[in-house]
Amino acid sequence: MTSKILLAYDGSEPADKAYGFALDMAKHYGAKLLVLAVARPPDLPEDVETEAILENAEAHYQELFALMRKRAEVQGLSPDFRVVVGHPAEQIIYHAEKEGVDHIVLGHRGKSFFERWRLGSVSKQVINYAHCAVTVVR
Amino acid sequence: MTETWALAALWLGLALVATLFSIWLRIATALSEIVVGTVAQLFIGASIGAALLQTDASWIKFLSGTGAIVLTFLAGAELDPAVFRVKWKEASAVGLVGFSAPFLGCAALAYYVLHWNLQASWLAGVALSTTSVAVVYAVMLEFGLNKTDYGKTVLAACFINDLVTVLALGLLFAPFTFKTLLFVVGSVAAFAVLPWLTPRFFKRYGGRPSELEAKYLLFCLFGLGALAGWSGSEAVLPAYVIGMVLAGTVGKDHALIRRLRTLTFGLLTPFYFIRAGSLVSVPALVGAPMVFLILLAGKMAAKFVGVYPVTKLYKSPPKEAMYTTMLMSTGLTFGTISSLYGLSHGIIDQTEYSFLVAAVIGSAVVPTLIANAFFLPRHLLPRDPEIPAGPALAPQASESKP
Numbered sequence: 001m002t003s004k005i006l007l008a009y010d011g012s013e014p015a016d017k018a019y020g021f022a023l024d025m026a027k028h029y030g031a032k033l034l035v036l037a038v039a040r041p042p043d044l045p046e047d048v049e050t051e052a053i054l055e056n057a058e059a060h061y062q063e064l065f066a067l068m069r070k071r072a073e074v075q076g077l078s079p080d081f082r083v084v085v086g087h088p089a090e091q092i093i094y095h096a097e098k099e100g101v102d103h104i105v106l107g108h109r110g111k112s113f114f115e116r117w118r119l120g121s122v123s124k125q126v127i128n129y130a131h132c133a134v135t136v137v138r
Numbered sequence: 139m140t141e142t143w144a145l146a147a148l149w150l151g152l153a154l155v156a157t158l159f160s161i162w163l164r165i166a167t168a169l170s171e172i173v174v175g176t177v178a179q180l181f182i183g184a185s186i187g188a189a190l191l192q193t194d195a196s197w198i199k200f201l202s203g204t205g206a207i208v209l210t211f212l213a214g215a216e217l218d219p220a221v222f223r224v225k226w227k228e229a230s231a232v233g234l235v236g237f238s239a240p241f242l243g244c245a246a247l248a249y250y251v252l253h254w255n256l257q258a259s260w261l262a263g264v265a266l267s268t269t270s271v272a273v274v275y276a277v278m279l280e281f282g283l284n285k286t287d288y289g290k291t292v293l294a295a296c297f298i299n300d301l302v303t304v305l306a307l308g309l310l311f312a313p314f315t316f317k318t319l320l321f322v323v324g325s326v327a328a329f330a331v332l333p334w335l336t337p338r339f340f341k342r343y344g345g346r347p348s349e350l351e352a353k354y355l356l357f358c359l360f361g362l363g364a365l366a367g368w369s370g371s372e373a374v375l376p377a378y379v380i381g382m383v384l385a386g387t388v389g390k391d392h393a394l395i396r397r398l399r400t401l402t403f404g405l406l407t408p409f410y411f412i413r414a415g416s417l418v419s420v421p422a423l424v425g426a427p428m429v430f431l432i433l434l435a436g437k438m439a440a441k442f443v444g445v446y447p448v449t450k451l452y453k454s455p456p457k458e459a460m461y462t463t464m465l466m467s468t469g470l471t472f473g474t475i476s477s478l479y480g481l482s483h484g485i486i487d488q489t490e491y492s493f494l495v496a497a498v499i500g501s502a503v504v505p506t507l508i509a510n511a512f513f514l515p516r517h518l519l520p521r522d523p524e525i526p527a528g529p530a531l532a533p534q535a536s537e538s539k540p
Contacts, residue, residue, distance in 0.1 A: 041276040044506050046166030046470045048212045050276050052399050055392065086280035 002029040002133075006101040007079075008092045008126070009037045011064055014107030018137040019068060022105040023075055031103075033079035035068065036095055037061040038088040058083050089125035097131055104130055108138045145192055152178050153408030167403070168411050168470050169502055172495070175415025193416050198409055203373070205410030206475050207359050208402045210304070210374040213471060214381020215389035216271050217297050225287075225294045232291060232448045233298025236466065239444030240437050241267035241306065247436040252429055257311070258486045264306045265476035265494050266437040266501065268469030271296040277462055288452040292462060295448075300472055301378065307476050308366065308375030311485060321369035325376050328362055329383050337387040351394050352401070355380075372479050374472075414474045414495065417481060422489040423496055433497035438505060441467040464505040473498030 007022040009015045019035070026033040039057030041050050065081040072079050084091050096104050106123055123136045152174050160170035182190050192198060222229070245263030248254040254262065274296050283289035312318050336354070344351050358380055363373030381389070388394060423430060445466050449459035477494040480486040486494065 040164075041273070042160070042164050042166045044165040044169055044503055046168040046468075046502065047270040047273060048209055048216070048399070048471070049166050049168060049403070050270075050273055051212075051216055052396075052403070054276060054279070055396075084279075085276055091280075 002031045002103045004032045004034065004099065004101045005029075005103045005105060006092065006096045006099065007033060007035045008088070008104065008106035008122070009035050009061075009064075009068075010088070010107070011037070011060065012107060014137065016107070018105050018107035018135075019071075021135070021137045023072060023077060023079075025103070025105065026077055026079070027075055033072070033077060034095070034099055034101065035065070035079050035081045036092060037065075037081075037083045038091045039083055039085050040088060041085065054085060088122045089129070092122070092126050093129050093131075102132045104132060104134045106134070106136055108136045142197070145195070145198075148191070149198070149409060149412060152412055156408070156412070166470070166502070168407065169499065171408055171411035172415035172418075172470075172474065172499060175412035176418045176420060177415075178412070179416035179418075180420050191416055193413050198413060201406055201409040202413045203410075205402065205406030205408075206478070207363055207373050207377045208356075208398065209407055209410070209471055210377040210475065211355070211359055211381040212395065212398060212402065213271065213300065214378040215385045215395065216275070217382050217385035217389065218293070219386040221290045222294050222297065225291045228291045229294030230298050232295035232445075234302060235444045235448065236269060236295055236299040236441070237267050237302040237306075237444075240440035241303075243440030243443070244433065244436045247432060251432060254486075254490060258480070258490055260310055261476065261480040261485050262433065262490075262494055264303060264310065265473050265480070265498060266433060266440075267299070267306070268303050268472035268476070268498075269296050269299045269441075269466045270468045270470070271300065273468050274462065274466055281458060283458075288449075288454060291452070292449075292466075296466065297382070300469075301382070303472050303476070304372075304375045304378045307472075307479060308371040311370075311372075311479075311483065313370045315370070317369040318371065321365050321371055324365050325362060325379070328358070328376070329379055332358065332380060333383045333387060336384055340388075340391075349397070351388075351391075352398060355388065355398070374475055374479075411474070414478055417478070417488065417491060418495050419488050419492040422492045426493075429493045430496040430500065433493060434500040434504065437497060437501050438467050464508055467505040468502045470498060470502045473501065 002025065005022055005026055007015075007019055009019060022033055022035075025031065037057075039054050039061070041053060061081075061083045069079070069081065082095075084095065092104065092106070095101075104126060106126060108123060123134075127134050127136070153171060156170040156174040157167050159165075159174065160167040163170070179191060179193075241263040243263075244266040245259045248262035249256065249259035271293065275293055277283075278289040278293060281289075283292075309318075312321075339354065340351055359373075359377050362376035362380065366373045366376055442463055446459060446463045449462055454462065474495060477486070477491055477498065480494070481488065481491040
């Protein structure tokens with residue numbers, strides 16, 4: 001029985017598809033849906049710029065959340081939307097455990113070789129470490 | 139004007155390249171701009187001529203100086219007055235230790251080990267004593283510690299640390315004449331009046347497309363900057379304090395701060411950071427790499443001595459304590475501002491400047507890499523992925539195509 005779903009959202013097209021999937025799933029199981037976006041500071045950060053990046057990310061996600069909220073309301077759902085700060089995979093896993101989530105949904109991002117080498121794959125890390133079921137939507 | 143436009147295009151072209159590198163490598167643009175400035179000067183200097191970048195052209199110095207002033211103002215405006223009011227006593231103690239340990243340690247290292255003269259050694263102490271408020275703030279958010287006593291104290295302490303750094307930079311090398319007294323009196327009067335005057339002035343005349351707010355703030359920054367320069371002090375000192383005293387009013391106006399950031403990051407700071415990088419002498423660094431390593435190790439060790447015990451005092455878990463300590467060792471903005479001040483006022487020579495800037499860059503890069511590699515709190519990653527999980531423990535992974 002799935003009672004709480006976490007959607008990891010980054011504003012990309014695959015994440016939008018994953019959101020549609022998560023909405024269907026939440027409706028089907030009557031589950032609560034938590035939409036989590038992670039604002040990531042630069043790996044080598046600097047003062048004012050880091051503050052700017054975090055604020056910018058928060059504002060960007062809040063705009064997207066407003067549209068997503070309307071989309072959910074059409075289906076009679078009211079997800080919980082949150083922006084947190086940190087490394088995406090760690091934050092997704094941390095919040096999934098903390099919130100007692102039993103299913104994580106995230107979109108598959110086709111990264112370049114360079115990005116994979118630098119950042120690794122978030123979905124791979126989440127699958128490796130998550131305490132619950134994980135669905136990667138393509 | 140053709141030559142000026144061409145030169146401006148060259149500088150902003152370099153800024154664009156630096157920004158692309160910062161996006162690809164996920165590093166701060168400031169860091170990327172310093173490195174691009176150094177590399178550009180090295181290669182352009184070797185192949186075309188050292189004068190091509192014209193780092194001493196008056197308009198480039200103006201844009202660069204304005205970048206430092208506005209950036210410092212924005213750093214001061216990050217202060218959360220509510221947190222500061224509650225925690226100022228503890229924060230003052232922690233911030234003073236966070237400043238004085240690297241300040242005295244690095245100054246002693248420069249004087250006794252590297253045999254720099256006394257003034258240059260004090261400057262090295264100032265340049266390597268800085269910390270970065272927003273970087274530590276991001277760490278606190280990541281751990282959810284920003285609302286705890288510990289998080290609030292460390293954040294407020296970062297402000298005290300940087301405030302003492304700009305005070306040291308502004309007053310340590312000042313001649314202390316009648317002009318200095320006028321500067322201090324004028325600044326204190328301005329700091330007292332601005333928090334009262336600014337919100338009322340903005341309420342009455344602000345919020346129009348004429349961008350009155352930006353003009354007013356630049357007027358204050360340039361005015362007090364001129365007074366500071368006239369008295370033999372440094373313009374970033376009043377800029378930081380103006381930022382702090384206006385944090386509760388202007389700092390809360392996110393739309394205005396965002397517009398100021400556009401001006402700062404889009405035009406001003408590229409000139410500042412690329413110029414700071416272009417003045418670094420790579421041959422000097424390559425000729426004596428141990429000097430850079432000694433300064434870097436000195437800063438990291440002194441920050442450790444100053445900050446780590448405080449984190450333990452608040453019973454922070456060992457890895458989180460170490461992670462916070464490491465990231466409190468970063469401080470690119472004030473580090474480069476102090477170094478450039480020393481170079482432009484003849485306190486240090488270009489070789490010493492190069493070592494200091496390299497150590498400041500190193501202090502942004504090395505602690506972050508070590509912190510991320512070894513001390514990132516792994517409680518966020520609870521399981522070892524190498525251990526094969528049994529059916530009951532194994533996460534079910536599936537891929538779906540809607």
